[in-house]
Amino acid sequence: MKKHYCSLGILILFLISGFTNAQDFSKMKRMDGFVPFYLDEEKGKIYLEINHLDKEFLYVNSLTAGVGSNDIGLDRGQLGDDRLVEFRKTGNKVFLVHKNMGYRAYTDNPYEAKSIKDAFAESILWGFEIIKTEEGKHFVDGTTFFLQDAHGVSETLSRSRQGTYRVDASRSGLYLPMTKNFPKNTEIEATITLTGTGAGANLRSVTPTPEAVSVRMRHSFIELPELHATRKFDPRAGYFFISYQDYTTPIDEPLVKRLISRHRLEKKDPTAAVSEVVEPIVYYLDRGTPEPVASALIEGGNWWAQAFEAAGFKNAFRVELAPEGMDLMDVRYNIIQWVHRSTRGWSYGSSVRDPRTGEILKGQVSLGSLRVRQDYLIAQGLLQPFEEGKPVDPRMMELALTRLKQLSAHEIGHTIGLAHSYATSAKGRSSVMDYPHPVIEEKADGSLDFSQVYDLGIGEWDKWAITYGYGYPAPGESEEEFLEKTLLKTYEAGFEFITDSDSRNPSGVHPRSHLWDNGASASEELNRLLKLRANRMKSFGLNAIQNGEPQAILEEVFVPLYLMHRYQLEATSKLIGGLDYTYKVKGDNQPNHQWIPRKDQEEALAALLTTISPKQLEIPSHILALIPPRPYGYGKNRETFPSRTGPIFDPIAPAENIVDATFTFLFESGRANRIFLQNLQDNSLPSFEAVLNRVTDQVYSSTLPGGLGNEIKWMTEAKLADYLINLSKSANASQTVRALTRMQLKKISQLEKGTGILAAHRTYLNEKIQSYLNLPEELTQQSSLSVPDGAPIGMESMSCEWEF
Template sequence: MRKIFILLLLALPIIVIGQRKKDKDQPVPPSTNSSIESKVNGLKKYPGYIEFYYDEGEDKIWLLIDKLNNEFLYIESLTAGVGSNDIGLDRNQLGRERVVRFERRGSKVLMIEPNTFYRAISNNALERKAVRESFAESVLWGFTIAAEDNGKVLVDATDFFLQDVHDVIGTLRSTQQGNYSLDKSRSAFYPERIRNFPLNAEFEVTLTFTGQPSGSYIRSVAPTPGSVTIREHFSFVQLPDNNYKPRKFDPRAGYFTTSYYDYATPISEPIEKRFINRHRLEKKDPSATLSEAVEPIIYYMDPGAPEPIRSALIDGAKWWNQAFEAAGYKDAFRVELLPEDADPMDVRYNVINWVHRSTRGWSYGASVTDPRTGEIIKGHVTLGSLRVRQDFLIAEGLLAPYEEGKPVNKAMEEMALARLRQLAAHEIGHTLGLAHAYTSSTENLASVMDYPHPATSIVNGKIDLSNAYDAKIGAFDKVSITYGYQDFAEGIDEDKALDAIIQNSLKAGLTFLSDQDARPLGGAHPYAHLWDNGADATDELNHVLQVRSIALKNFGERNIKPQTPMATLEEVLVPIYFFHRYQVESVVKVIGGINYRYALRGDGQPVADLLPPLQQTKALDALLKTVEPISLMLPENLLKSIPPRPIGYQRHRELTNGKTGLTFDPLALAETAADMTYSLMLHPARANRLVEHHARDINQPSLESVLDKMIARSFKLTPQPGYEGAVLMSIDGALFSNLAKLASSKDASLSTRAITSLKLDQLKAWLKQKGPLTANEEWKAFYSYTASLIEKLQSNPEEFRADYPLDAPPGMPIGTLDMDFCGN
């Protein structure tokens, strides 16, 4: 026994030494009793809003938190993106902004996001507590305290920052690009963009996501698609002081809104409070008609934009000073070049970003906004670089400018730059708080917040683009800025003054309608449209068809540069062949339309007026012109000029879809164009409204009469041989597909389905009668086949699937979802 004990004693030092060696290789758990100074000794210090330290050797960030229980703004963003418009992860893309606070709980510090949407604006603490405890808060992170001194705590924030807060993983998954995960072994801090200032602290990380790519978009932009590396940015920002006064929201003024529920509101008043989003701007002398601002609004241009693009963007951005002058400010809105040492994600800078993608896409106007009040803290514009090339392409198609021995027409570049000026003004408008204003085009271009289609003129039989885009701020823009930014002198009744601004605007014939009213699918307003021109949508469609006809008649090799493959004519042809698509979307809303505004009781605006029958008949006749064979046929010499694509020039989505293999397919093109018109005309909501309006007023056009006219102007036209006849068959096929879809749509009312089914049954009888009498074998086959399709639909509507026309190449953004609510 004694021998065993001695052996154990001899072995003990070995065990202890071995254990100490093992401990030396592993990090020692931090003690909350150790001093902060000893923990951060030798680390790079970043003094500022929230002091922090960077351990370069371990690649760690330590936060020194001395602002426990104080709310601040936490913003996440994406600084180095993926480069695909379809994926939607762009350079310098803003993410969410959230009010948060650090709260100590034992050995932890929790980052808590309070619920700002539900409040009690009350002096009664118990009333506020009741609301706070009724709705959930969100704990965004839990930090372990490593050291503390005199009320200050030190936490390791490395894991907090090395997370995918922008949800790149979710975006790649939702766009079907693959299942990725964050690889921390390939992720690290990005010291060049880690900074600290008196009112904001900025952090940035490089993150690498690994996985099995499954989509073509990520393969097209990532050098190794299984390893996608981006950068994400974090900002901690001091919230604005309490001196900002929120301004009430009026749906007629053209602003985005911040809203919340105030449970301390008297029961006689609305519980939901709405305020406009706007920058803080004050006059040095509120009583002066024109005064300098206490602090002007300054926007900074990304120096990465090349000339002459940069100058065009700056020029367009400066238009807003016209609106602020109308609101009584002198030189209150400025545009400057971003300093070389400035970080575009720094909350102190309103920035106009120039962003590259592999394909064209939307531009955006976003903002960092105080969720409590609606005060805009940072304006952040994202402009896609390829959109200018789309406008240039449209100009090439309209002008056919490349003549042997003659200099290139400068009108194309001038048109493209004019569009960029308007684009810069539009997106900055969003960052000033303004929403889309889609009645502008019918009111003499009253706002840059509309979507502009290039305005074309016909001069001596030739297309003229000299006034393609407006060159100034609009009249309604001045109204909106005055409503949002006017600084009223002491003693002025602000509510009455604001209402007077709107009433004077209405008297001047200026109105406002936004996104939901302009969309063509189901839309019903005759004057609020996307990408349209003119006071009368139908008149403008007839004009656009004339312009399109001239352009197609002149189309040929002069539309591309010398020594360019002839096959590339197709790129230029697409936007011209579909040049009328947006005006069609405008005109179709007249059928079964309603004239209304965001009317308030007693303001005299239209509330819900049915449109005159003659206005709808005129629109229907114009729409049916777009599906006539003569409108959709291409000249024979043009068809002979477009060969299959040569090696090195692959087909892509900006080209037409076809069913003839490698060769250009003019019949599929005609079918697609016809489907554009018919699918809009036969949208279930539109058909349902025709039924309803006719029931209320027998003078309103009925669904039966509209369908009869559509069928008479397609199926019942005299059958023609050759190319014209083949185009007409394509048109008829597109109409049948949409009639079949409407007849079986769950969104169509019972009456709509019944009427459409009856018209299909009548068409079947006509086809069966007409077919045997037709000498042309192709037409006989077509009539017989279509009749059999109707029978299949009738016998088994649940299983019937029509062969729908091929999709058109991308249209919107025409020169670039909304669809961002704030895109263009």
């Protein structure tokens, strides 16, 4: 009998437990939509109603309220990954499964498809325990899922050395004002607080209590659209792309498939050369953008209508101010955000894409609000507009706003599929997808011409690119014929596309593809900028700042003037040991690659050596007399020059910055190797020995300029020795380059010592070089070049593994 009572008691406890755990959804707020959910507002919980198992959809996370530091990178509006997912039931759980779209099977053979699917891992993002099942619907508690660090904030903080943080559940919760549901997308937002210790300086500067970092994260479940027609990627066309491996591809065709990213844009009349569109591409500008900035951004963004018109689409594209109350993070809207950070930083264009086809579902532009102030500062140093009794020169604001127009068009370009096109500044500034440097000309009377400071309107390259990505073939013309014809016409017109991988690397070789440069000849433009810079420094004075500002603030205005040529210097360096090439495809009309001609290389070297002459580097004495030590409350910052002279302005440090830049590019190991090899292939081209001798002869000349110029010259001599020592022991330099560099160091150590300070300097330099040459070399193993894949790769114990 006792056993029966015991069993009955257990049964009653079990039933009570079941009733206790059961949720009464009738008392909760139900929000119908793509994934219906229930809100228990009193307990801060959310329950999902999952009624579509094994059905693919898109899951995107984003940061709706950020950290505010450019260096950390966790901006308001930052998008996370695009994940193709599905809910999959297993026992008493529903898994959220991230499907692997990198390896695909397009086949009618189910066994083949399964073999490929099972060969590569999937990722289960979450396991939801089923609370109840009713009429084929599974109810799960999603609270913990939505209160996780889905955006990887803790990882970002750790990677940027800002401390170790993790989610504090007691300080995190759903953010109900922005938790919404719609027929095709579900938007759930949460306030997430991460707590930790060891906050770095960047985090401390933007967080009121660095031990607790509170942000907001958005989770978006998005219904997939009908499959969009894909378009093949071509390296000459200038588009971002998605790629995957299709293991059902015939052996005689490429395994890797590449598809460009683009919006869905359809003509009402596909047969018409120019047609209205079924649905235009519309971008909405953040209502938090102030005037006159907002008007400039809208005007610049609307330039893209010109490109779509040229591609055959009428009224296909527009930018307008967002309506009041619009949720900018809603996937249904393309948006332009005005993002604030504690310091100036990059703007960028990102997008939500359909991983199946590359279709852009949402374009999202983030524009840093402080960038415009830097453009204004550049104009301020050139124009020095604050002369007492005179109105401020309006060209400063015009320059800043014109730059914003171009910036808006540039970042929108990324979100409609286009990559950077850095060679177009050499072809009449033919693309907004380049990084433009302001073109400011000096007239014969010494006044400045700002009329061409930035180009206005969409570029010719941009029109060709939009035609490739969005245009329709003519009736009777195949898409393949249309695309190839478009590319051939583009290059017949003299345009070219070169992007980041060939432009940002300090070892870059392309003669025209650079960032923040201008002109068809990099060296000619460098010489022009040096002349402009020298002339503006002669007249630089107190009119560069406003009355009532600390005089030391002159330094912030002087910095961009002194460093005006820094990017053109980099562009010029790439001509030395450079190669003129394109993304050529077999059978197309682009030229074959070739070394840069001797004349161009010698002119580039001469221009670079001009940048490090004491005459160019020395700051005029009247400027030094105007910049006092920093006052209380206005300490040095990342926008001022470094100093080795304590609180006073260091007159040598700016010169050292330029010398470092010049030698960094000139004696980059890859460039040194190429200079040596080009002469072996064509002895009319400069040899590495000739370049070393030319640089050494100028830097170690016997002429002393006098005054501060002497110290600049001695600093440059010491820097050259340091860079040659580093090159001579670089693991990336060839054996011969290292040997020739060591020989040059021996020559330098034998130079005439002179008298006085010069003797002390040269003696120290000689001892430094001899110390390096005489000590047993700390032999650095030269790095090995990787051999192209041959036999199947992997651990030796696995003889049949293949690795991409």
